[in-house]
Amino acid sequence: MEGLKIAARYAQSLIELAEEKQNTDAVLEDMKYLLSTTNDNNDFHLFLNSPLIKPNKKKEVFDKLFGGFQKETLSFIQLLTKNSREMILPLIAEEFIAKLNVIRGIIPMTLTSAVKLEESVKASILAKLNEKIEGSIELTEIVDESLIGGFVVRMGDTRIDASIAHQLNEMKQRLIR
Structure with a gap:
């Protein structure tokens, strides 16, 4: 610290x-x-x-x-x-x-997906996020095949997980209970 x-x-x-x-x-x-x-x-x-x-x-x-x-x-x-x-x-x-x-109003964002996203899909995700935030997004893209499908967005402390791997894990947890 x-x-x-x-x-x-x-x-x-x-x-x-x-x-x-x-x-x-x-x-x-x-x-x-x-x-x-x-x-x-x-x-x-x-x-x-x-x-x-x-x-x-x-x-x-x-x-x-x-x-x-x-x-x-x-x-x-x-x-x-x-x-x-x-x-x-x-x-x-x-x-x-x-x-x-x-200082510059830049918000770093990491977009992780199972495959490289098409520009139109990326633009759609960024447009939705731009509605919710003030500032400009600095995008870093990562491909992680373990997600199976979908994507995960990280901006600071915020994490939006729309991956198939996450959804399967959620179902598994519900079935175990």
């Missing part, structure tokens, strides 16, 4: 810096890349959290790995490393993206 509060403060500071330098979109791309690198690579996650690796060695790795980042992003990562806060980089990236989405 404490790490999340610290991450939120750092994320807010980075947003303010990026807005001041007028390169918020580029820093956002840096944060998305950093987050995907951390999520996709367990070794990198272990590297961030290792107390055995010296800060100057971590700075070298960051410079090589993230050399194409914005100057502000690199300086920010170096500051975190200097303050021994590099282990919360993924949390900061998540907070940065979430806070920027709120």
